[in-house]
Amino acid sequence: xxxxxxxxxxxxNGVALGSIYALIALGYTMVYGIVRLINFAHGDILMVxxxxxxxxxxxxxxxxxxxxxxxxxxxxxxxxxxIVIERLAYKPLRNAPRINALITAIGVSxxxxxxxxxxxFVGPNPRQFPTIKTVNLKIFDIxxxxxxxxxxxxxxxxxLALNYIVMYTRTGKAMRAVSFDRKAASLMGIPTDLIISFTxxxxxxxxxxxxxxxxxxxxxxxxxxxxxxxxxxxxxAVLGGIGSIPGAMIGGYILGIAETMTKGFISSQLAxxxxxxxxxxxxxAKPTGIMGKNVxxxx
Amino acid sequence: xxxxxRNAAILLAFGVVAVILPTFLIKAEIIDEYTAxxxxxxxxxxxxxxxxxxxSGICGQLALGHAGFMAIGAYTAAVFTMKAGVPMPAAIxxxxxxxxxxxxxxxxxxxxLSGDYLAIVTLGFGxxxxxxxxxxKGITGGAAGLKGVPNFxxxxxAQPTVSFAIVTGTLxxxxxxxxxxxxxxxxxxxxxxxxxxxxxxSNGIPVFRYKMMAFTISAFxxxxxxxxxxxxxxxxxxxxxxxxxxxxxxxxVVLGGMGSITGTIIASYVLTYLQELLRFLKxxxxxxxxxxxxxxxxxxxxxxxxxxxxxxxxxxxxxxKPKEVRK
Numbered sequence: 001x002x003x004x005x006x007x008x009x010x011x012x013n014g015v016a017l018g019s020i021y022a023l024i025a026l027g028y029t030m031v032y033g034i035v036r037l038i039n040f041a042h043g044d045i046l047m048v049x050x051x052x053x054x055x056x057x058x059x060x061x062x063x064x065x066x067x068x069x070x071x072x073x074x075x076x077x078x079x080x081x082x083i084v085i086e087r088l089a090y091k092p093l094r095n096a097p098r099i100n101a102l103i104t105a106i107g108v109s110x111x112x113x114x115x116x117x118x119x120x121f122v123g124p125n126p127r128q129f130p131t132i133k134t135v136n137l138k139i140f141d142i143x144x145x146x147x148x149x150x151x152x153x154x155x156x157x158x159x160l161a162l163n164y165i166v167m168y169t170r171t172g173k174a175m176r177a178v179s180f181d182r183k184a185a186s187l188m189g190i191p192t193d194l195i196i197s198f199t200x201x202x203x204x205x206x207x208x209x210x211x212x213x214x215x216x217x218x219x220x221x222x223x224x225x226x227x228x229x230x231x232x233x234x235x236x237a238v239l240g241g242i243g244s245i246p247g248a249m250i251g252g253y254i255l256g257i258a259e260t261m262t263k264g265f266i267s268s269q270l271a272x273x274x275x276x277x278x279x280x281x282x283x284x285a286k287p288t289g290i291m292g293k294n295v296x297x298x299x
Numbered sequence: 300x301x302x303x304x305r306n307a308a309i310l311l312a313f314g315v316v317a318v319i320l321p322t323f324l325i326k327a328e329i330i331d332e333y334t335a336x337x338x339x340x341x342x343x344x345x346x347x348x349x350x351x352x353x354x355s356g357i358c359g360q361l362a363l364g365h366a367g368f369m370a371i372g373a374y375t376a377a378v379f380t381m382k383a384g385v386p387m388p389a390a391i392x393x394x395x396x397x398x399x400x401x402x403x404x405x406x407x408x409x410x411x412l413s414g415d416y417l418a419i420v421t422l423g424f425g426x427x428x429x430x431x432x433x434x435x436k437g438i439t440g441g442a443a444g445l446k447g448v449p450n451f452x453x454x455x456x457a458q459p460t461v462s463f464a465i466v467t468g469t470l471x472x473x474x475x476x477x478x479x480x481x482x483x484x485x486x487x488x489x490x491x492x493x494x495x496x497x498x499x500x501s502n503g504i505p506v507f508r509y510k511m512m513a514f515t516i517s518a519f520x521x522x523x524x525x526x527x528x529x530x531x532x533x534x535x536x537x538x539x540x541x542x543x544x545x546x547x548x549x550x551x552v553v554l555g556g557m558g559s560i561t562g563t564i565i566a567s568y569v570l571t572y573l574q575e576l577l578r579f580l581k582x583x584x585x586x587x588x589x590x591x592x593x594x595x596x597x598x599x600x601x602x603x604x605x606x607x608x609x610x611x612x613x614x615x616x617x618x619x620k621p622k623e624v625r626k
Contacts, residue, residue, distance in 0.1 A: 038415050092597055099361050100596050102415060103553055106363075106546055107592035114585035124582070227542075231426075234419065273430040276423035283416055284408050 005141050010264040011257055016148035016217065018256020019155035023210035024233030025240065025248035026162060027203030033179040033243035034199045036098065040105040041085060042207055043230015044112035045078050047223060049208025050129070050215040051122060052077040057130045074208040081112075082204030083197050091193070109227075116223040126222035129215040151213045158209055159249060162202065166245060175199055179243070228272065232259070235279040241292025250290060306612045313611045314471040322464045335459035341571035342466040343527050345564045346473055348551040350520035355549070356557035356606075357481065358513040359493030360410065361418040363545050364425025368518045370432055370540035372398045372525025374439050377448040377535055387451070391469075391526035398522020399515050401428075406514040410507060413496070425545055432537045444536035451530050466527050470564070473520055477560060478608075480516070489513045493558070550592050556602030561609035566602070 024046060031039045052074030060066035089108050093101045116122045136143040166172040177185040178195045186192045214229055215221050236255040240247025255275060262274045282289060321338065324330045330338075351365045372394035379385040379393055409420045432439045439445055452461040480486050488509045491499040500506045529535055555566030577584040595602060 038419065089593055089597070096596075096600060098414060099355075099359075099557075100600050102361065102418060103549065104593050104596040106549070107589040107596065110543075110546065110589035111586055111593070114582070114589065118582045118586060231422075235423075238416075238419070267434075269434055270430065273427045276427050279423050280408070280420055283412055283420055287412065287416065 006264065007261075009142050010260045012142055012144055012148065013264075014257030014260035015253060016151045016256070017260060018236075018253035019152050020210050020213050020217070020229065020252075021233045021236045021256050022249045022252025023155050023158060023206045023213070024229055025236040025252045026159070026245060027207045028234050028237040029240070029242055029245060029248040030175075030179075030199050030203050032237070034175065034182075034196055035090065035094065037090060037101050037105060038234065039090075039200075039203075040102070040230075041108040041112055042203065043226035043228075043233070044109050044116075045082055045204045045207040045226070046211035046214065046229060047116065047221070047226035048081050048112065049074040049078040049204075049211035050221045050225065051116065052208065053212045053215065054127065054129055054221050062130055062132065071209065071212060074212060075205045078204040078208035078211070079201040082200040082207075086197055086200040091196075113223050113227070122223060124223060126220045126225075129219040129221050131216045131219045147217055151217055154209065154213060158206060162206065162245070165202070171195070171198060232272075232275050235275055237289075238279060239282050239289055241289030244289070244291040247289055247291030309612050309615045310475070314475065318464060318467045318471060321467070322460055325463055326460045332459045335463050337572055337575050338568070339459070339463045339466045339531060341568045342463070342470045343524050343531060344548070344551060344571050345567035346466075346470055346524035346527070347521050348548045348555070348563045348567045349473060349477060349560055350517040350524065351548045352552045352555070352557065352560060352563045353477065353489075353520070354513050354517040356552055356559070356563075357486075357493060358489045358510060359496075360413060360510060360514070361415075362421040362514075362517070363418050363542065363549065364421035364423070364428070365517075365521050365548055366540040366542070366544035367425035367428035368398045368402060368521035369525035369528065369544070370428055370537065371401050372522030373529040373535050373540075374432060374445070374525075375522070376526030377445055377529040378438055380449055380530075381445075381447065387449070387530065391523055391530075394526035394529075395519045395523040398525065399519035402515045402518025403511065406511050406518075410510045410514055422542060422545070425540075425542060429537050429540055432540075439535075439537070442537065444534060446534055448529050448533045448535060450533050462531055466531065469523065469527060473523070474560065474564065477520075481560070485509070485512065547588075550588060552602075553592060553595055554602055556604040556606060558606040559602070559604040559608055562602060562604030562607075565604070565609070 024042065027042050027045070028039060031037060031042070053070035056070040056073050057066060060069065085108055089104050090101060093104055117124045132146070135146045137146070137149075164172075166175060174185070174190045174195045175198070177188070177190055178192050178199075182192055185195075210229070210233075211226070214225070232255060233252065236251035237248050238251070239254060240249070240251025255278065258278060259271050259275060262268075262271045266274075321330060321335075325332075325335045347365060347369055350368075351362065354360050354362050375397040376387075376390040376394035379390040380387060385393065405421075405424050409417060409424070412420060433442050435441070450458060450462070451465055452458055454461075481490070488499070488504045489512070491502070491504055492506055492509055492513075496506050551567045551570055552563055554570060555562030555564070574584065574588075577587060580587070
């Protein structure tokens with residue numbers, strides 16, 4: 001395989017991985033946009049979603065119907081988790097210093113991870129995620145697997161759906177209003193608490209989908225599986241400009257491609273370090289990210 | 300006697316007692332070896348938690364990568380003694396300096412950020428340090444770990460006593476240095492950054508320089524604690540220094556009170572002991588820990604002591620003249 005093909009191959013792999021990151025990053029960015037909180041538990045919501053799908057698939061076997069059922073079930077499960085967490089842990093701290101909310105988010109993340117670890121039907125050991133048989137399609141020497149195709153298509157459909165909700169519905173308009181100015185939105189009669197819950201719900205639904213896709217691509221589920229994709233998706237969100245929805249998508253793809261390139265050409269062990277390196281460079285060169293707005297500091 | 304000297308003498312007495320009394324109890328086997336180990340580990344935790352409190356509680360810059368500085372200190376101390384034959388005290392001090400050097404290098408770009416971003420970048424650096432340690436197989440032994448790090452003493456029977464005395468002695472020294480530093484004009488400048496960076500800056504305090512100072516000192520202390528950790532355990536592995544380890548120290552700082560040095564020390568002894576006490580709960584204690592963290596944040600965000608300090612001098616006054624104090 002020539003070097004050009006090799007690069008194209010890694011880009012294809014990167015796009016598949018990047019769409020998963022983009023889905024997770026959307027949740028981060030929406031939540032940050034609306035409550036200015038880095039939701040550390042977001043990666044663990046992904047894990048909850050993956051486990052939800054795992055149990056459905058193990059119980060009902062692999063068929064298109066059970067696959068759809070798995071998606072629906074894990075999305076509902078994750079959304080419930082997301083909304084309940086927001087109500088119990090984050091809402092009381094909405095007016096507290098941000099450092100407190102951040103520490104609480106870390107606590108919630110640990111509770112989800114360790115809580116799932118001690119659940120008798122989950123346990124600490126990784127489990128094989130039931131997945132469809134991988135078929136590789138060859139297009140001009142570049143191999144694309146059916147799993148990768150599914151990952152990319154599902155995530156694009158979800159992103160289009162999200163775009164529709166945010167841009168063309170009343171709820172979406174309310175979400176944008178709340179993220180622009182919560183107090184003013186509340187004065188205009190927008191039920192801000194409800195909208196914030198809804199945002200957490202949507203973000204969790206996307207995380208659940210990302211969890212299933214992640215578990216399909218790397219067929220394994222375990223309680224700590226959400227940490228690394230969560231952190232990387234966060235980097236993607238910062239890279240794209242935190243608070244910006246198109247930014248999260250772009251950031252996700254860039255990060256995915258950067259990671260597969262590192263794995264393919266430099267060293268697979270350094271991939272995580274490279275991701276954090278990107279984060280540091282971005283924060284130093286352009287802290288608002290690619291699509292972010294400049295916020296002037298008021299004195 | 301002058302009040303200043305009197306207070307210094309009281310503190311010195313308390314410090315000496317805190318080190319020597321338990322040391323004798325351990326030597327006399329009134330405190331058993333297991334408890335002695337917990338107390339020693341709690342001492343190490345207290346030193347790192349103090350260093351984290353300096354940057355997060357006192358300077359107000361949340362850092363999530365202190366396990367990284369601890370790792371640098373631990374590996375420096377271990378490698379210096381094992382490969383270069385540096386004596387132990389020198390190795391521990393150089394661990395502090397190497398870690399402080401990294402703190403300076405890392406702090407220079409990152410401390411321009413604040414708030415959430417700083418937290419994430421320090422987390423990122425902590426992880427990068429760990430990944431690099433895993434990949435530097437020639438020096439650190441890589442993922443297999445570094446075996447055969449010498450302990451504080453070769454005499455196995457004297458081990459608990461010596462370890463406790465060295466660790467607690469260091470703790471007292473660090474505590475004394477840190478409280479003096481915080482009562483100096485430098486310390487006040489650092490506190491003013493936490494209170495309001497803009498106001499501090501408009502009062503002529505070079506905010507960035509003081510943040511750098513706090514961060515570098517914090518890395519120095521964490522490095523020293525890392526060195527102690529290496530000699531205490533005698534084995535090092537990069538997986539000992541993950542993000543979760545940094546969070547452990549954060550829990551200690553939050554429980555003790557962000558900004559209270561004595562609170563941190565109390566919390567680290569309480570939590571380290573609690574961790575052993577809750578062993579019967581097996582994995583369930585992994586849930587209890589973060590639950591404590593969230594409950595503190597929801598119901599007592601200041602932590603146990605808030606920003607107050609436990610004062611030995613006040614305690615002494617109270618013991619001596621209880622009525623006068625109450626008046």
